[in-house]
């Protein structure tokens with residue numbers, strides 16, 4: 001045996017990990033197949049490769065938290081909607097936050113915390129485009145994936161700029177106990193409107209009315225939404241903020257006030273359809289109400305994200321806005337099952353996956 005070869009016959013003490021990063025490899029989740037209907041684990045491939053090293057003008061991020069978004073289901077389809085679909089074999093697109101672990105970029109230093117579209121993986125390289133620095137001393141790091149990021153901004157611009165909510169109006173929001181919906185209702189209250197939330201289950205409805213200040217809630221899984229809207233929106237609906245589409249959209253259209261604005265933010269009830277989206281059967285309800293139905297994409301407000309995030313942060317700081325995040329463990333391996341929770345309604349507030357580093 002050569003002098004420097006290990007003696008495999010000898011009793012060796014248990015190996016302990018050498019000091020340094022706990023994750024030696026970069027584990028990744030790639031899109032392997034385009035789902036038909038509800039997404040499944042086999043639509044993804046689990047790969048690993050060496051931790052990337054930045055070139056000039058780049059930095060590397062050790063990702064700590066990944067955002068789970070209903071839109072990911074659309075990104076798994078071929079073609080483009082408001083953004084290109086993810087290519088087969090590519091790392092699944094995702095917003096994420098993490099800590100800069102190596103840098104050859106003048107704007108980002110080791111130790112900075114950053115938020116960007118880093119993908120479902122443990123480490124990412126970036127040239128800084130579309131990346132913002134975040135301060136974990138000001139808010140929990142996961143809040144930078146929710147209320148202080150895309151979902152909070154969606155609620156903010158959708159309600160204030162698109163719906164132009166006014167004091168005294170009635171705002172009804174579906175998906176009300178989720179990341180966007182819970183913020184919509186709370187901003188409505190801040191602006192002096194009445195907030196009615198539609199959500200699945202008694203616990204979510206209780207959270208809306210007893211903990212975060214909604215005036216009323218409707219449990220669409222156990223109540224007749226049309227009848228409940230007549231009762232809980234007695235003055236009809238001035239703003240319907242739609243996150244779910246389908247039958248709930250129809251029920252809301254049937255209850256519009258004159259001059260109502262229907263904001264089409266999303267249609268999660270339709271994202272896993274194998275048949276075409278179900279359109280509103282009673283769109284004609286817009287006519288007597290002189291109502292408008294308006295679609296919007298939060299990305300169009302990118303140049304105003306800073307001012308909106310600052311206002312949202314102020315409302316959180318003064319206790320008027322509750323930001324709830326549900327952070328699940330399991331690392332990138334748990335990504336498919338965690339994403340599915342959005343479609344079964346197992347999340348309250350913003351759904352986030354913790355992937356390793358803090």
Ligand SMILES: NC(=O)c1ccc[n+]([C@@H]2O[C@H](COP(=O)([O-])OP(=O)(O)OC[C@H]3O[C@@H](n4cnc5c(N)ncnc54)[C@H](OP(=O)(O)O)[C@@H]3O)[C@@H](O)[C@H]2O)c1
Nearest residue numbers: 154178179180199200243244265266267268269297298345
């Ligand atoms: N337009 C934009 O720029 C923009 C940006 C961000 C998000 N969005 C959209 O905003 C919506 C909310 O997103 P989010 O991130 O805040 O997700 P989320 O509301 O936190 O999570 C999704 C929720 O949808 C509800 N849901 C699932 N399947 C449903 C169904 N068949 N019928 C009714 N409700 C159902 C579930 O709550 P229940 O337990 O209440 O069923 C689930 O918790 C999505 O439609 C998303 O695509 C749009």
